Amino acid sequence: MSGTEAHKRLQPKMGRGSWRFGMWAYGLQASISAFLAGSRLMAGLNDGWNVVGFCIYVVWFLLSAGQVIYLMRVRRNDAPFWDADETRRADFDRRGRRL
Known part of the structure; x- marks a missing residue:
């Protein structure tokens, strides 16, 4: 059994391109939610405190950051499969061009 067959893929239908798109999308979401949570925190210090809005942005950030971390794990685990597919x-x- 070769090294790529020793373990299963985490995301069998995900290729390198869809991984890049997912990483880009969730990375953008994480940065936007972090910015909005920070701005809500700074606005809360100057004006009235809106706890619900801040908590929504923090939960959004945590979910997006968790998805980015999961996608990094998928990349580490599935990269040998992607390389084998490209090869x-x-x-x-x-071989097709030689015909």
């Missing part, structure tokens, strides 16, 4: 496609293209 298989390149070999297929190379």
